[in-house]
Amino acid sequence: MKFSRFYRSAAIASVAALALAACGSDDAAEGDNANNAGGDEAAAEVSGTLVGGGASSQEAAMTAWTSDITETYPDLTVNYDPVGSGSGREGFIAGQYSFAGSDSAMDSDEQEQACGSGSPFHVPSYISPVAVAFNLEGVDTLNMNPETIAKVFAGEITTWDDEEIAEQNEDVDLPSTDITVVHRSDDSGTTENFTDYLNGAAGDAWTWEASDAWPEDLTGESAQQTSGVVSLTTDTDGAITYADASQIGGLSTVAVGVGEDYVEYSAEAAASAVESAEEDPDSEGARVLDRSTEEEGVYPIVMISYHIFCDEYEDEGLVEQVKAFGNYVISEEGQAAAEESAGSAPISDTIRDEATERIEAISVAG
Template identity: 35%
Template sequence: MVKSITRVVANSGALVLAGVLTLAGCGSDGGKGGGGGGAIACPGGPGTLLAAGSTAQAPAMDLWRNQFQRACPGLSVSYGGGGSGAGVQQFEAGRLAFAGTDAALTAGDTAATKAACPGGQGIDLPMVGGLVAIVFNVDGVTGLTLDGATTAKIFDSQIKKWNDSRIAALNPGVALPDADITSFHRSDDSGTTFNLTSYFAATSGGAWPAPGNKTWKGEGGQSATGSAGVSAQVERVKNSIGYVELSYAQQDKLNAAKIATAPGRAVAASAADAATTIAASSVAGTGADLALRLDYGTTAADAYPIVLVTYEVVCDKGNKPATLPAVKAFLGYTASAAGQQAIAGAGYVPLPNALTGRVKGVIDKLG
């Protein structure tokens, strides 16, 4: 039933954690270096957890693992980017304790995870809330408004000039240059691409040629690897446009377009406005799987439509006994109020308490 809710691994060897870890109480780090560690329960003994996937959540993972490792000396969490597609593939191959993806597992993905989860399967645990910002570097322009159809046509090379009448109609009074548009998209299979193209599919009136997909389906444009790669290219190339998570836009000081969602309404790419959309989402997964249904076509006031939620993919059953306590401890921290607050200042959206409560309940029962 659907209920409403208000760095890449260097080898493919087995995960190693010294000894069988048992949960034991451990103090916090007092909130140093990123927003507060809270009360982190530390498994005993040294070891390493290996994870990889979504680059959207990489800055959040850096904050979380730093807090966790300070609180739990000798235990490290290694997280490699590489994109959602690569992370899921490595998880399916049994190389990771968990993977990060900005697109929930497909039925085919879930079936493939069973080999890595003896007696169980991979499930989606929503952990990182965020948004996809349409970032631009246009000569003489610091503020820009776009809508679904216009943005889709830009990224599909149907609109090729910045002073095109369709862009001008959304930006009265803005001096748009007579310049060619250079668009950048992800070269790797990306959950960020999935969320952007799902928005296009919902709002472009058929202008976008395909359903939401992790693989880029648009015509033309240039590609870059990872969110960091797209951000760097937009920062470097004049009269360019791309899409990245808000954390990268803030980090690289890129301009982000407002999104027109209704006549006379343009919504900023802000964490607060993305939170409105995420809070109105619903759980579409079944059982322990908490995949969400996001409304990319929202027209609600103060609701930014191009949102994303990054999931940690983990085995519901069949986790390696040596790593399971550490997995539960680390993910339990990231889903906690302290963990969510730790990333709030880095361009992310803390998930609703009702949702994180369900996530923590699933984590407690992982086997």
């Protein structure tokens, strides 16, 4: 089994419904308060503005989280700037953000620069399939194995009626339309996840290493952030891209070859991939995914998007803000809000327990 290293508009009505459901009984309210750092007294003590930035893939979920958390912490405001994973990590290192959202873990150099005398750690907060999405009139879905996907994005397959695509889609009338590859122009954790998948699953059809920057020697159109590539693909007949599945809108999608079958993206299929992920020994809290799995029903192009925190902060108020927000996001309520607004897969109890222990250990520097 081959493993590769895994570095890396909201529905307000739905959020409100979740919040009301959470308040439906005294027992439920007590449980929710316990999950969110404990009770009315603790909630009253958490106030101010917590600022984060990073992965645009989390934008829909983040809108739900930052809105819904005020039900428990009315005096806490969380602002999040969806500037992309790379910029988010840079802002976190520079002290611009108190936490980063990132679709890939910090590398060793980034970890050494972050958090002053403390250390960063990763909390898996948002699990989502990365869709291979395309715009081709009259075609709603296509089957492609990893090698074919790699050849399309490498520019070796250039038209939609290419024999290699056609033989995997015998019942589809494929046009001779040129394929336009659309990729991210900014450093992106989504790009790193997608290229990590191609590197791990496509064999010799993909010769580039996993990276948050698209290979410079490959041609194609580019745009910034998830919304940018989705918009450009939507406006371009014959275009194909990769993006967080929650944000692809009306684009068609590829069912990915896994073993002898083809698997369409879904939250359940993404969660199946994460269940077997192991912890990365070099990046605390991050996970390692098996991109070349042949397990039935597993969708391997999945990303685990993280919230990156420091294990210590400069004052008690900031510590309490970070703990309140961090614990809310990984709570069952927080994960349900993300699933409702963005279609993400909830984290497992094991991941939640490990993350809670790390969050609760955050302390004041010095």
